Amino acid sequence: xxDQNQMQAFEYGGLVSLINSIKNIRTTANGAYRDVSDLQxxxxxxxxxxxxxxxxxxxxxxxxxTSKAHIxxxxxxxxxxxxxxxxxAGDAESFPYSASLSIEGVTAEARVDVVLDAxxxxxxxxxxxxxxxxxxxGAVVFKSKEIPLGRLSGELYITQGAEEGDANxxxxxx
Numbered sequence: 001x002x003d004q005n006q007m008q009a010f011e012y013g014g015l016v017s018l019i020n021s022i023k024n025i026r027t028t029a030n031g032a033y034r035d036v037s038d039l040q041x042x043x044x045x046x047x048x049x050x051x052x053x054x055x056x057x058x059x060x061x062x063x064x065x066t067s068k069a070h071i072x073x074x075x076x077x078x079x080x081x082x083x084x085x086x087x088x089a090g091d092a093e094s095f096p097y098s099a100s101l102s103i104e105g106v107t108a109e110a111r112v113d114v115v116l117d118a119x120x121x122x123x124x125x126x127x128x129x130x131x132x133x134x135x136x137x138g139a140v141v142f143k144s145k146e147i148p149l150g151r152l153s154g155e156l157y158i159t160q161g162a163e164e165g166d167a168n169x170x171x172x173x174x
Contacts, residue, residue, distance in 0.1 A: 065080040072113070072157040077101055079142060079152040087143060093141035095130050103140050106158055110135040114142075116154040 012085045079101050087098035106112065116124055128145030129152070135141070140156060 012174075072159045075103065075156045075157050075158065077103075077140075077153060081148060081151060084144065084147040089134075089141075089143070091143065095128075095145060097144045097147050099142045099144075100136070100138075100139045101142065102138060103156065103158070104138065105160075106135050106138060106140060107160060108136050109160070112140050112153060113157040113159075114140075115157070116152060120152045120154055123148050124152055133135040 081101055083101070084097050085099070085101040086092070087096055089095075089098060112133050114133050124144075127148035130143040133140050133142055135158075141165060142152070
């Protein structure tokens with residue numbers, strides 16, 4: 001049987017107080033539930049924004065990778081006189097002589113700009129070396145009206161992945 005103190009808790013005033021306490025707890029719990037729901041919404045929005053940022057960063061990285069493919073690699077070269085021979089290319093009538101220079105990593109799609117040193121420019125000019133070079137897999141091809149009487153040397157600027165419209169891989173040079 002309940003004692004005197006327990007009986008007082010069930011009196012009207014005690015019951016009202018208990019009911020009010022339960023209502024306050026319910027109000028607090030509902031408020032916490034709304035706050036948690038708002039946090040869930042905030043977190044969902046934050047995740048969406050982070051995904052957007054990650055997609056933008058991924059796009060930027062891809063753009064950098066694409067543009068990096070178009071950065072020219074610089075290589076020094078020397079083309080000896082004995083490298084020249086009769087050309088078998090379609091333009092052999094205009095440039096009956098050609099020389100191939102083996103360059104690792106060059107592809108047929110590469111753009112190769114040739115910069116001759118001063119002495120080589122004079123030798124090339126006298127021989128009628130074409131102002132453009134062609135690229136092939138593993139080689140740069142020079143063309144000339146006559147076999148140069150001296151070695152040609154200078155620098156090659158090789159751009160892999162040349163875009164369409166880059167003059168069919170014919171590149172200005174010396």
